[in-house]
Amino acid sequence: MQQIDQLGGKMKLVIAIIKPFKLDEVREALTTLGVTGMTVTEVKGFGRQKGQTEIYRGAEYSTNMVPKIKIEVVCPAALADRVVEAVQASANTGAIGDGKIFVLDVGQAVRIRTGETDVTAL
Amino acid sequence: MKHALKIAAGVGAGTALFMALPAWAQEAAAVVAPTPAPTVDKGDTAWMMVSTVLVLMMILPGLALFYGGLTRAKNMLSTMTQIGAVACFAMLIWVMWGYTMAFGDGGNGFISGFGKLFLSGVTPESTAATFTEGVAIPEYVFICFQMTFAAITVALVLGSVVERMKFSAVMVFAAIWLTIVYFPIAHMVWAGNGYFFEKGALDFAGGTVVHINAGVSALVAALILGKRIGYPTERIVPHSLTMTGIGTGLLWVGWFGFNAGSALEANGSAALAMINTFVATASAGLFWMLIERINGHKGSALGFCSGIIAGLVAVTPAAGNAGPFGAIILGAVASIVCYYAVSVLKPKLGYDDALDAFGIHGGGGMIGAIGTGIVYAPVFGGPGPADFDMGHQLLVQFETVATTIIWSGIGTVIAIYVAKAVTGLRVSQDVEREGLDLGEHGERAYN
Numbered sequence: 001m002q003q004i005d006q007l008g009g010k011m012k013l014v015i016a017i018i019k020p021f022k023l024d025e026v027r028e029a030l031t032t033l034g035v036t037g038m039t040v041t042e043v044k045g046f047g048r049q050k051g052q053t054e055i056y057r058g059a060e061y062s063t064n065m066v067p068k069i070k071i072e073v074v075c076p077a078a079l080a081d082r083v084v085e086a087v088q089a090s091a092n093t094g095a096i097g098d099g100k101i102f103v104l105d106v107g108q109a110v111r112i113r114t115g116e117t118d119v120t121a122l
Numbered sequence: 123m124k125h126a127l128k129i130a131a132g133v134g135a136g137t138a139l140f141m142a143l144p145a146w147a148q149e150a151a152a153v154v155a156p157t158p159a160p161t162v163d164k165g166d167t168a169w170m171m172v173s174t175v176l177v178l179m180m181i182l183p184g185l186a187l188f189y190g191g192l193t194r195a196k197n198m199l200s201t202m203t204q205i206g207a208v209a210c211f212a213m214l215i216w217v218m219w220g221y222t223m224a225f226g227d228g229g230n231g232f233i234s235g236f237g238k239l240f241l242s243g244v245t246p247e248s249t250a251a252t253f254t255e256g257v258a259i260p261e262y263v264f265i266c267f268q269m270t271f272a273a274i275t276v277a278l279v280l281g282s283v284v285e286r287m288k289f290s291a292v293m294v295f296a297a298i299w300l301t302i303v304y305f306p307i308a309h310m311v312w313a314g315n316g317y318f319f320e321k322g323a324l325d326f327a328g329g330t331v332v333h334i335n336a337g338v339s340a341l342v343a344a345l346i347l348g349k350r351i352g353y354p355t356e357r358i359v360p361h362s363l364t365m366t367g368i369g370t371g372l373l374w375v376g377w378f379g380f381n382a383g384s385a386l387e388a389n390g391s392a393a394l395a396m397i398n399t400f401v402a403t404a405s406a407g408l409f410w411m412l413i414e415r416i417n418g419h420k421g422s423a424l425g426f427c428s429g430i431i432a433g434l435v436a437v438t439p440a441a442g443n444a445g446p447f448g449a450i451i452l453g454a455v456a457s458i459v460c461y462y463a464v465s466v467l468k469p470k471l472g473y474d475d476a477l478d479a480f481g482i483h484g485g486g487g488m489i490g491a492i493g494t495g496i497v498y499a500p501v502f503g504g505p506g507p508a509d510f511d512m513g514h515q516l517l518v519q520f521e522t523v524a525t526t527i528i529w530s531g532i533g534t535v536i537a538i539y540v541a542k543a544v545t546g547l548r549v550s551q552d553v554e555r556e557g558l559d560l561g562e563h564g565e566r567a568y569n
Contacts (some may be wrong), residue, residue, distance in 0.1 A: 059358075059359075
């Protein structure tokens with residue numbers, strides 16, 4: 001409990017939407033920071049980046065949705081800023097469509113196998 | 123099957139008439155003397171057996187994958203199952219009353235006699251004439267070869283009506299359509315006493331009988347059936363062009379049985395059909411991508427596959443009736459015409475020919491059938507005689523095409539409305555939205 005208090009006793013959820021081919025670089029950057037786990041989902045969405053046009057035998061469809069990867073990382077609150085920095089640095093190509101990062105507070109965490117809670121469960 | 127065949131039932135029938143190729147008509151005209159019993163060559167027989175199963179491969183899995191990949195994932199099994207089921211139904215109908223209607227003895231220009239109902243009188247010793255005097259193949263092989271043509275033609279029609287037509291309706295339609303449309307037209311064009319055969323119409327492997335017939339019927343069926351829910355505003359795109367690509371390859375390979383097999387012998391005519399089936403198709407596949415580029419688009423995989431099929435369709439009537447360079451031109455022209463048929467004509471007219479059965483088989487078939495009357499000429503490297511009368515030939519080709527269009531159009535109206543009366547024709551809106559795989563067959567293609 002002592003250690004958790006030092007870390008602020010809180011956790012943050014960092015959600016990053018990134019370009020799919022940047023996943024390996026982001027994972028490496030986060031592992032170096034000491035992040036011990038993450039959840040990755042293939043998603044589609046749109047922001048400022050334009051979608052593509054598909055044509056099938058002359059029938060045109062413009063798709064607004066661009067495929068992206070969503071990474072979810074729960075980390076001790078004190079680590080959150082560095083996680084954000086690391087994702088921002090490693091997922092950056094400088095081109096439109098690099099993605100976004102969101103940071104949310106996490107109220108509780110439980111490791112299912114042992115019942116450990118909060119930061120020790122991460 | 124170029125032109126067809128008098129079937130000599132039984133070995134003893136030494137009086138079999140042999141139909142001469144138009145190319146040889148001049149020399150052959152004098153030869154009318156009775157011929158001895160035809161001999162069955164093992165090489166010809168083996169080739170025709172292989173050709174027959176190659177055409178089966180065009181249907182399953184070729185056409186099933188080609189069409190299936192073009193539909194949405196929720197209708198994959200429905201599309202494949204409809205194709206397989208109507209093909210099987212066609213095989214059974216063929217041996218019951220189809221063969222005798224198309225190629226039985228006697229009859230008139232429009233239909234054969236009914237003496238071979240349920241293959242009455244056909245034995246392992248029965249033979250069917252080829253295009254060479256005195257050479258025959260076992261009649262059972264000829265029956266099987268022609269059976270696969272009936273099966274694939276009715277399956278092709280389904281390309282325009284998938285994703286919304288009931289399975290039961292498809293089966294009722296198939297039985298009636300084969301009986302009143304396919305069998306008479308096959309007879310008219312290919313049987314020895316057929317109306318267009320006697321006029322000298324050139325249709326080596328089925329440009330009119332198979333492709334124009336299927337294409338026009340597909341258009342009429344789609345018009346009666348109506349559009350799919352959401353067409354053309356919603357996003358309706360092929361679910362797996364990978365499958366379509368595999369189907370394209372299987373169709374092309376199988377088409378060698380279809381075209382080169384139509385020589386009915388393993389000979390030079392089959393060889394000509396073979397090389398044309400290579401080069402016309404190659405030309406058409408590339409030309410479709412080229413025309414896409416000219417229209418400011420990217421050369422596409424679906425365009426490539428569509429071009430391949432358009433080329434195969436167009437070379438079908440010309441396979442043994444053109445030289446390789448005539449075939450290349452024919453493939454290119456068919457590809458360009460079909461491109462505009464599916465990407466400009468269809469949206470402009472607003473009909474929902476789901477998988478472009480009319481655009482590609484109807485369009486390519488007409489280009490092929492008319493074009494055959496041109497590339498047959500020796501100036502284009504074709505096998506026609508030196509004094510080939512192109513004007514007359516084109517007239518015959520036009521007449522055959524026009525008759526096929528009218529006949530298949532009217533026949534399809536009848537067949538579709540009977541299917542509607544018996545089955546209701548179209549699935550419910552709920553089934554259509556959820557997909558015919560689940561609604562009609564109780565399965566999903568992908569789990």
